[in-house]
Amino acid sequence: MIAMAPIPVNPPLAIAALWHDGGHRCVRWAPASRQRVTAALPALRDRLAPVLSRRCTHVRGLGGLKAAVREARSLAARRPFVARFDIRSYYESIDHGLLLGQLREAGVTGPLSGLLGQYLALPDRRGSGRGLVAGAALSPLLAALYLTPLDRAMERLAARGLGYLRFMDDFVLFAPTRHILRAAIRAMHAVLATLRLDVHPGKRFIGKTERGFDFLGYRIRPAGKLRPAAQSVQRLCERARRLHERGAGESRIRRYVQRWYAWLHGGLGGRVAAKGGVTGIWVIVLKRLHITGYRVHPA
Numbered sequence: 001m002i003a004m005a006p007i008p009v010n011p012p013l014a015i016a017a018l019w020h021d022g023g024h025r026c027v028r029w030a031p032a033s034r035q036r037v038t039a040a041l042p043a044l045r046d047r048l049a050p051v052l053s054r055r056c057t058h059v060r061g062l063g064g065l066k067a068a069v070r071e072a073r074s075l076a077a078r079r080p081f082v083a084r085f086d087i088r089s090y091y092e093s094i095d096h097g098l099l100l101g102q103l104r105e106a107g108v109t110g111p112l113s114g115l116l117g118q119y120l121a122l123p124d125r126r127g128s129g130r131g132l133v134a135g136a137a138l139s140p141l142l143a144a145l146y147l148t149p150l151d152r153a154m155e156r157l158a159a160r161g162l163g164y165l166r167f168m169d170d171f172v173l174f175a176p177t178r179h180i181l182r183a184a185i186r187a188m189h190a191v192l193a194t195l196r197l198d199v200h201p202g203k204r205f206i207g208k209t210e211r212g213f214d215f216l217g218y219r220i221r222p223a224g225k226l227r228p229a230a231q232s233v234q235r236l237c238e239r240a241r242r243l244h245e246r247g248a249g250e251s252r253i254r255r256y257v258q259r260w261y262a263w264l265h266g267g268l269g270g271r272v273a274a275k276g277g278v279t280g281i282w283v284i285v286l287k288r289l290h291i292t293g294y295r296v297h298p299a
Contacts, residue, residue, distance in 0.1 A: 013037070013118040018125065024091055025132035038137050043112055048141055051106045053151030056144050058167045066267030068167045069218050070227065071172075073271065075143065075163040076209040078220040079174035081181045084213050085188070086148075086279045087199040090169035091132045091139070093194050094146050096120045099132075102145050116142075143168055150191045172215050181206075217264075218272075225273040228264055235258050236281070237288040242269050250294045257282050 014030035029037055045060070052059055057068040076082060087093065103116060116138070123133045132139050147166065154164035154173065162184050163174035175181035175190070185206070193196065205213045212221040217232040228236075236257070243253050261278040276283075279297060286294055 003266060005126075013115070013122055015122055018123055021134075023089065025123055025131050026135055027133045029136075036115065039152055040112060040115055041137050041141075044108070044116070044138060044141055047108050048106055048145055049111070051148060052141075052144050053155065053166070055151055055155065056147070056166045057163050059144050064267075065167060065216050068165050069220070070214055070268065070271070072165055072172055072215050073220050073222075073226060075165070076213075076220055076280060079161070079163055079176055080209055081175045081178055081207070081211050082172060082209045082213055083175075083185055083204070083206045084170075084172040084215055085199045085204045086171070087169035088195070088198045091134055091143065093130060093197055094132045094143070096124070096131075098195060099142060099146050102148070106145065140168070146195065147171075149195065150188060153187045153191045154184060157187065167216055172213075174209070186225040207283055226268065226271050227273050232264075233281075233284065237285055240285050241289050244289060244291065251287070254282065254294075257285055 009029075009033075013033040015027055015033070016030045019026050020207060028034075052062075052154040054062055057063040057065070057071075063071070072279065099120065100113075100117065103113060109117065119136075119138055120132065126133055132142060147169065150171070151164075151166060154162060154171075157180070158164070160180050160183075161176040162180055164184075165172050173181060173184050175184060181196055189199075207213075209222050210222075212228040214220070214231065217229055219227040219229045238255060240253050243256060258278055260279055265272045265274070285291075
């Protein structure tokens with residue numbers, strides 16, 4: 001274990017601004033507090049490294065989004081049944097008492113524990129005892145820890161052929177038979193009940209992998225190449241629309257589409273269908289936004 005600098009407990013953390021964005025609680029820490037929160041990240045990462053599941057791919061060093069997509073495609077080719085879920089209002093639903101208990105079990109004590117208690121409680125102006133701020137340094141690790149009971153439950157079913165991947169609160173199960181998939185789903189619901197969480201009713205798929213399913217912005221099928229999920233294209237068009245409404249010109253919107261297209265293909269080694277190329281995506285954006293007068297092909 002790497003020796004870490006001590007984490008000061010005093011003075012208490014202070015918030016410069018607190019707001020909600022898209023259903024997420026967001027915070028801007030006062031400058032000194034922001035430095036303390038950022039300085040605590042290596043210590044927290046070190047403490048949680050032995051505890052976090054290697055199937056939780058959003059954690060640094062465990063692969064990231066593109067590795068999860070590659071693995072999901074591989075598992076889909078080897079398992080005929082799939083169930084994909086995410087958690088309803090995940091960050092807003094995290095129970096502080098349960099999370100602090102998990103931190104104690106992971107060996108997080110002393111000043112670091114005190115700082116994390118403030119990190120959770122200060123933005124909770126209503127005293128609900130729930131919720132995790134988005135976009136802050138420690139939140140991804142804390143969010144990874146909170147669902148480790150689910151990770152462990154699914155890993156125990158690996159001996160029965162279950163494949164499992166998680167990226168934050170978006171996770172997917174692959175099974176060789178319907179029976180094993182049903183058993184995994186029952187175990188999942190039991191664990192989520194203990195964590196006081198629910199799956200999002202509108203963001204799930206249960207069926208055969210051959211039908212295809214969406215995961216992390218991609219449409220995945222066991223045969224054929226990856227494609228962007230419909231929701232991913234919709235988000236692209238909505239962001240392009242906002243740029244257009246704010247007065248962005250053709251070249252700026254085109255650059256945004258080109259960056260999105262580069263992200264779509266990046267890290268996937270030719271696994272993404274390229275029919276139509278970036279021009280095809282550009283045409284979709286122009287049609288969805290009802291924009292006329294822009295060139296289809298760059299000069």
